[in-house]
Amino acid sequence: MIDDGPLRLERISALEASSRLRESLALPEHAGNEELTYEALRAVAWASTRGEVPVSTRTLLDRAMDSQMFFDDVDDATLRRTLRLRLSMLSAVGDVARVGRDQWLSVGGTVVRQQGRPDGLLVSGIPLRHLDGRTRALINVAGPVRRLIGEDSSGDYRFPTIDFDDWLRRPRQPLVEWTHGTVRDALVVDIPYDPAVTEQYYAPDHSSPGTVQDKRWVTRNNLLDGTYLVRRRHLDGSADYNFAVVQAGAAIEYRSCDRRDIRRLMFGFDRIHRNPTVARWTYTPDGRQLRLHNRLPHAETRALIVLAGPPDNAVWTVRHDATEVRKILTDLGVDLQD
Incomplete structure (x- = not known):
């Protein structure tokens, strides 16, 4: 000893x-x-x-x-x-x-391959020190993203490989078509009247051009007519979301809505009513700075983190992949203003 x-x-x-x-x-x-x-x-x-x-x-x-x-x-x-x-x-x-x-x-992990790029993303909660040396040598770290340069040798871990778009889980349909389909396929639900619940409707058709999305929720009024997202706030501060079929300001039918789709649906209704949100696209010595005034859906947020890195106070610095970033946002109907 x-x-x-x-x-x-x-x-x-x-x-x-x-x-x-x-x-x-x-x-x-x-x-x-x-x-x-x-x-x-x-x-x-x-x-x-x-x-x-x-x-x-x-x-x-x-x-x-x-x-x-x-x-x-x-x-x-x-x-x-x-x-x-x-x-x-x-x-x-x-x-x-x-x-x-x-x-x-x-999360166990997967390798994500982007079309036209020789590298891939290692998406895994497994720490680097638990990977074999050969795999670690292929990994480049940048913020929360770990990129695999070349083919994955993976050693003891056999990671499945998926396509970038499949990993994003972004709908393949164009936004307006997807929005109409989601509304059409929604099931009717019975929601009894509750005077303690406050209802607000997402109404880009009754909002000023370029208004931030948080300001597009309105209380019922006689001008509302059509199908809207409805947010029902309870006394305890919680909220649930549905579709509401409205006539002359009164909801005559409610339909189910997946809470995970809310953000994408908001952009979809913006586009249907031709009232896009606005983002600032500024050229700087470091690249292009993107300032967003509205939260993106999960898939688009994930894509921007990979392509541009995490934002700093809602400002994304896009040093590479600017064309792809621009397409992601314009597909959502965002008006990019230089």
Whole structure:
């Protein structure tokens, strides 16, 4: 038995701490603190769940806080908000999934191939240090995105491969056609009158041109006529969504609506009523800056994170793939103004 003497504490700098953490996470030395945080979150989530047992947000963030000692100039509340935001970015990309009531689960993984590109995306909650060395050598990290350069050797993990559009889960139909079909196929539901519920209708046909979507919800009035999205707010602050067939301002029929489709339907109704939302498209030395004033559907948000990286205060910096980003937005009916 070798006796190394008594344990001793060593005080190290934030720079040294981040360097050691990079090494333990199998990150390249040039990876920035942003990439370090994302990989630490993957490692904590994987150690906590192994893709099988969900962990609460609070527990996950508590454990992740201990790995962020290199942020020595940030208070705990700010750091926790940063980790929570980056956890949501990992969820948008697909490395972790939100399940049940405020719980998270690591995702096993897949490789996403984009048409016309030699590289692919590694979408997986499995940390780099659990991958074999040959696979790690093919991976380039940038923000929450991990790209595989060349073919995936994957070693012990055999990741399935899917197409980029299939991974986005964006409807293949044009937006207006999809919107009309979704409304047409919706099932009639019985919703009894409740005086405690406030109803608002999404009405781009009764909104000023270019108004942000949050301002397009209106209370009932005699001018409303047709089929609208209806938001029913309850006294406890919760809300549910449906379609409402309205005549002279009164709902005469309700139809079911999948809450996950709400954002896309809002853009669809905008386009049907020829009242597009507006985004600013500015040329800068760093590329093109895109400022959005409305939240995008999940699939388009996921696409922009991959193509442009996470936004900074609702501003996306598009250094590459500008043509593809523009098409994604114009397919949603967004009016891009230079």
